[in-house]
Amino acid sequence: MSEKSVDKATLKMIKKAGDDNVKLAWDRLVAQQPQCGFGQLGVCCRNCNMGPCRIDPFGDGPDTGVCGADADTIVARNLLRAIAAGAAAHSDHGRGIAATLYASARGEARDYPIKDEAKLKAVATEFGIVVEGRSVQEIALELAGAVLEEFGTKKGSLQFINRAPVQRRELWDKLGITPRGIDREVVESMHRTHMGVDNDYTSLILQGLRTALSDGWGGSCIATELSDILFGTPQPVKGVCNLGVLMEDQVNIILHGHEPTLSDIIVFAARDEELLAEARQRGASGINVCGMCCTGNEVLMRHGVPLAGNFLQQELAIVTGAVEAVIVDVQCIMPSLPQIAGCYHTKVISTSPKAKFPGALHVPFDEHNAMEVAKKILRLAVENYSNRRREKVSIPSDRMEYMAGFSVEALLAALGGTLSPLIDALKSGSVKGIAGVVGCNNPKYRQDYSHLTFIRELIKNDILVVATGCAAIACAKDGMLLPGAADEAGEGLKAVCKGLNVPPVLHMGSCVDISRILTVAAAIANALGVDIADLPLVGAAPEWMSEKAVSIGAYVIGSGIFTILGTVPPVLGSKNVAALLTSGADEVIGAKFAVEEDPVAAAELAVKHIAGKRVSLGLKA
Ligand code: SF4
Ligand code: SF4
Numbered sequence: 001m002s003e004k005s006v007d008k009a010t011l012k013m014i015k016k017a018g019d020d021n022v023k024l025a026w027d028r029l030v031a032q033q034p035q036c037g038f039g040q041l042g043v044c045c046r047n048c049n050m051g052p053c054r055i056d057p058f059g060d061g062p063d064t065g066v067c068g069a070d071a072d073t074i075v076a077r078n079l080l081r082a083i084a085a086g087a088a089a090h091s092d093h094g095r096g097i098a099a100t101l102y103a104s105a106r107g108e109a110r111d112y113p114i115k116d117e118a119k120l121k122a123v124a125t126e127f128g129i130v131v132e133g134r135s136v137q138e139i140a141l142e143l144a145g146a147v148l149e150e151f152g153t154k155k156g157s158l159q160f161i162n163r164a165p166v167q168r169r170e171l172w173d174k175l176g177i178t179p180r181g182i183d184r185e186v187v188e189s190m191h192r193t194h195m196g197v198d199n200d201y202t203s204l205i206l207q208g209l210r211t212a213l214s215d216g217w218g219g220s221c222i223a224t225e226l227s228d229i230l231f232g233t234p235q236p237v238k239g240v241c242n243l244g245v246l247m248e249d250q251v252n253i254i255l256h257g258h259e260p261t262l263s264d265i266i267v268f269a270a271r272d273e274e275l276l277a278e279a280r281q282r283g284a285s286g287i288n289v290c291g292m293c294c295t296g297n298e299v300l301m302r303h304g305v306p307l308a309g310n311f312l313q314q315e316l317a318i319v320t321g322a323v324e325a326v327i328v329d330v331q332c333i334m335p336s337l338p339q340i341a342g343c344y345h346t347k348v349i350s351t352s353p354k355a356k357f358p359g360a361l362h363v364p365f366d367e368h369n370a371m372e373v374a375k376k377i378l379r380l381a382v383e384n385y386s387n388r389r390r391e392k393v394s395i396p397s398d399r400m401e402y403m404a405g406f407s408v409e410a411l412l413a414a415l416g417g418t419l420s421p422l423i424d425a426l427k428s429g430s431v432k433g434i435a436g437v438v439g440c441n442n443p444k445y446r447q448d449y450s451h452l453t454f455i456r457e458l459i460k461n462d463i464l465v466v467a468t469g470c471a472a473i474a475c476a477k478d479g480m481l482l483p484g485a486a487d488e489a490g491e492g493l494k495a496v497c498k499g500l501n502v503p504p505v506l507h508m509g510s511c512v513d514i515s516r517i518l519t520v521a522a523a524i525a526n527a528l529g530v531d532i533a534d535l536p537l538v539g540a541a542p543e544w545m546s547e548k549a550v551s552i553g554a555y556v557i558g559s560g561i562f563t564i565l566g567t568v569p570p571v572l573g574s575k576n577v578a579a580l581l582t583s584g585a586d587e588v589i590g591a592k593f594a595v596e597e598d599p600v601a602a603a604e605l606a607v608k609h610i611a612g613k614r615v616s617l618g619l620k621a
Contacts, residue, residue: 047077083212172213264298269378290306327377467507
């Protein structure tokens, strides 16, 4: 069983699930074997009803679909559709936050006051909005309007791309991949991949980069920046992580999904005296709100809310038998949850009109009436405490402390208000480079193993790690987000971390917060007067699984950062597409992908790449 995870709490709950006769993602993966080889290679197409078609990878069967599309076209179209789906997910999240800001500014969402006025003014100024002599509401209203316009902008390019160095922007222009409007890129990608439109794999991949850039420098960036304005910009915060954060004697609530709009208000609602009294009446000593996946990261970054785990632990939290409610919004929520909840007393409560789950209770969330709905949902959880079946409860004791909350602003504050100390450390070689390690879990791979092994190798080699999403949660569970983890780093990085009292792995937030990493990369490049592609940086997604991760990978290389994938993407059915992504892209966009399942070998690639970039910059390797 240990091949399923390196996390002890996970292994204990997998065992309990077996005892309770509950099927988990790992079991369903086994039931899927053998998985379809055509799908793994990306050579099947269902884009019209002359199909489905598939290309014979061995060359003995058909080499085109009914319409004549070959493997290159089919693989590239499938990849572009995955990027469009990922970009749509992040960007629709961003749109939701922008709509909340708009409602807040109009006085229609009284439970969402603006928490960071300084950031509101800074972002508004970026958009060319006058801030002097105007009220917070006026500025917020104009900013929300300007941001909502970014989804279908007429001006021809997105605002936040101006953060990128001029060299990068000129390259995007030259290649014709400057993102125009967020919705426009997603829609155009769906148009191009319709039967009989764009059939040139290079053209399709370039549109993939443009769509992904509309995510990284558009939708994700909007989600991050406006969330900071509305909910507060994260500052270093301490908390506790893993399934051991669940409490035997409290009403346990798991917040799962992605958007902070709901989760943030639940955190405050759970402090309501009436609800606490009701919980006590039912024999609980309190209400314990915990996070899961990226919504967990949102409330962890801003409030230090305990984090129950990452992607592959969502089912296991229910298996503890100690969770009264799993409250979900959108993304990465396994459809299996209501079924598993049926084996215990847990209520799965869906809240988004975009994400309904057969077997779950649906309580529509309304930002205009947020606190009221939040309390209504919490009351359902409190009432459910009486239904807990004590004989089914087993909470693993595993929990770990962490330090998180490294927004760009917090990073700058830790550095004394400017990036110069970090740039000096890069120049001197005490920090050789920076790696952004992001992404999911995937039951095809041992949970957290690749994240942790890869990251340990990097910090040993004096590479500072910035992490988001489920990769960051893996680090939190393993103690890598504690300043003491610097003892595992190379001498240079260790000294820097000890001097600043920060961990060698900085948790920068949820998946949309990879935009924070782009912002830091751009700021360093601008300070040095070079392109992002010239910097000693790498990106990595060691255990990725989602279409959002495909979009992330594409915007990271589109931004000029070499990116290592630890799970194999479905592109190997086209030699041309695979070669373009892993080699040719370097000449075109200044970065490429590598695919390496072995995290030690992946770290060697990262170290070598960073050493090469350092030499090109005239620095000691
Ligand atoms: S678009 Fe072409 S390859 Fe795809 S299903 Fe239709 S006929 Fe087949
Ligand atoms: S890292 Fe992946 S699995 Fe985890 S929340 Fe983000 S997209 Fe979902």
